[in-house]
Amino acid sequence: MLRSIQASLRRSTCAATSSTHPLLRRRGYSSESAPERKVAVLGAAGGIGQPLALLMKLNPLVSSLSLYDIAGTPGVAADVSHINTRSEVVGYMGEDQLGKALEGCDLVIIPAGVPRKPGMTRDDLFNINAGIVKSLATAIAKYCPHALVNMISNPVNSTVPIAAEVFKKAGTYDEKKLFGVTMLDVVRAKTFYAGKAKVPVEGVNVPVVGGHAGITILPLFSQATPKANLSDEDIKALTKRTQDGGTEVVEAKAGKGSATLSMAYAGAIFADACLKGLNGVPDVIECSFVQSSITELPFFASKVKLGKNGVEEVLDLGPLSDYEKQGLESLMPELKSSIEKGIKFANQS
Numbered sequence: 001m002l003r004s005i006q007a008s009l010r011r012s013t014c015a016a017t018s019s020t021h022p023l024l025r026r027r028g029y030s031s032e033s034a035p036e037r038k039v040a041v042l043g044a045a046g047g048i049g050q051p052l053a054l055l056m057k058l059n060p061l062v063s064s065l066s067l068y069d070i071a072g073t074p075g076v077a078a079d080v081s082h083i084n085t086r087s088e089v090v091g092y093m094g095e096d097q098l099g100k101a102l103e104g105c106d107l108v109i110i111p112a113g114v115p116r117k118p119g120m121t122r123d124d125l126f127n128i129n130a131g132i133v134k135s136l137a138t139a140i141a142k143y144c145p146h147a148l149v150n151m152i153s154n155p156v157n158s159t160v161p162i163a164a165e166v167f168k169k170a171g172t173y174d175e176k177k178l179f180g181v182t183m184l185d186v187v188r189a190k191t192f193y194a195g196k197a198k199v200p201v202e203g204v205n206v207p208v209v210g211g212h213a214g215i216t217i218l219p220l221f222s223q224a225t226p227k228a229n230l231s232d233e234d235i236k237a238l239t240k241r242t243q244d245g246g247t248e249v250v251e252a253k254a255g256k257g258s259a260t261l262s263m264a265y266a267g268a269i270f271a272d273a274c275l276k277g278l279n280g281v282p283d284v285i286e287c288s289f290v291q292s293s294i295t296e297l298p299f300f301a302s303k304v305k306l307g308k309n310g311v312e313e314v315l316d317l318g319p320l321s322d323y324e325k326q327g328l329e330s331l332m333p334e335l336k337s338s339i340e341k342g343i344k345f346a347n348q349s
């Protein structure tokens with residue numbers, strides 16, 4: 001069981017990395033000889049944070065796991081630390097322990113903040129989460145300015161620009177190191193496509209571009225592999241379901257939060273890809289919301305090649321169907337205004 005979860009973590013999800021580059025096997029690393037990597041989870045006692053802490057504890061690329069929250073981390077850390085895998089686990093609680101939690105980190109994953117309730121948009125979380133992200137980004141700039149940052153907290157379309165502005169002000173911004181986690185959109189697109197196309201889900205790849213809210217989520221089913229003969233109606237329904245995937249979970253949870261388990265899985269897969277990139281595994285490619293010049297917007301989600309310094313290359317969108325071209329045009333105003341909202345917040349407060 002443990003082996004199969006670890007194998008799944010080692011298998012990256014985009015084309016080039018799928019099952020062909022399990023670092024440990026190909027390069028003969030055992031968990032003892034893989035490079036030391038400290039990973040922090042900020043918001044580690046939450047709905048996403050706890051299962052994400054578990055999955056990162058199962059990742060043999062992690063040597064030190066730092067679990068930070070404003071409350072509840074001693075229990076989570078004690079629990080997770082009993083698992084007999086490589087990393088040592090330390091829990092940190094409260095702001096005065098944040099510096100210690102971050103010092104020496106190679107990768108910081110941020111699922112801190114409030115989740116949606118039915119009837120809310122991700123943007124409705126802005127008022128609370130923007131401040132949380134700003135203060136965590138300020139601490140990252142101070143204590144681990146060279147770490148990769150995986151931003152999960154919503155609204156991602158605004159929280160990533162907020163973090164970028166905080167880092168710029170602190171003089172530590174490196175656009176190669178800041179990632180909005182949009183992996184759950186990819187995970188959903190793959191699952192829904194495999195179901196509709198009746199193909200084994202393990203072999204499916206679907207890029208998802210744009211942003212991470214409603215129509216800004218643009219799955220490119222015209223580029224999905226393996227190819228399947230789906231009707232225009234099928235593609236429209238799959239697109240809508242991917243865009244509304246978060247809301248589907250929020251409604252099903254009926255007031256008890258949003259996606260946590262699938263998000264922890266997606267976050268763990270994306271973090272694993274970042275660690276592989278840092279460790280020099282070639283051709284690690286995943287989708288992420290990053291600083292970008294492939295459209296006129298300063299941030300955009302697309303396929304990204306990960307390397308020793310974070311983003312090695314932002315890949316362009318590739319050929320789009322007419323339906324996808326329309327979707328791209330429609331999403332630009334909303335994504336632009338969410339990005340601008342984040343930038344404005346970071347600079348005025």
Ligand SMILES: NC(=O)C1=CN([C@@H]2O[C@H](COP(=O)(O)OP(=O)(O)OC[C@H]3O[C@@H](n4cnc5c(N)ncnc54)[C@H](O)[C@@H]3O)[C@@H](O)[C@H]2O)C=CC1
Nearest residue numbers: 043045046047048070111112113114115152153154184263
């Ligand atoms: N990017 C994505 O695809 C997804 C993003 N999310 C977002 O992730 C965030 C977290 O969701 P859940 O884990 O379900 O929420 P949750 O409420 O269960 O957990 C959030 C945790 O953050 C902690 N927290 C609050 N302020 C903090 C601070 N200043 N420093 C450190 N920790 C702090 C809380 O104590 C809590 O333990 C939400 O904003 C949600 O919208 C959720 C699903 C998918």
Ligand SMILES: O=C([O-])CC(=O)C(=O)O
Nearest residue numbers: 116184245246247258259
């Ligand atoms: O929908 C939400 O609020 C949480 C989220 O981002 C997702 O599940 O994609």
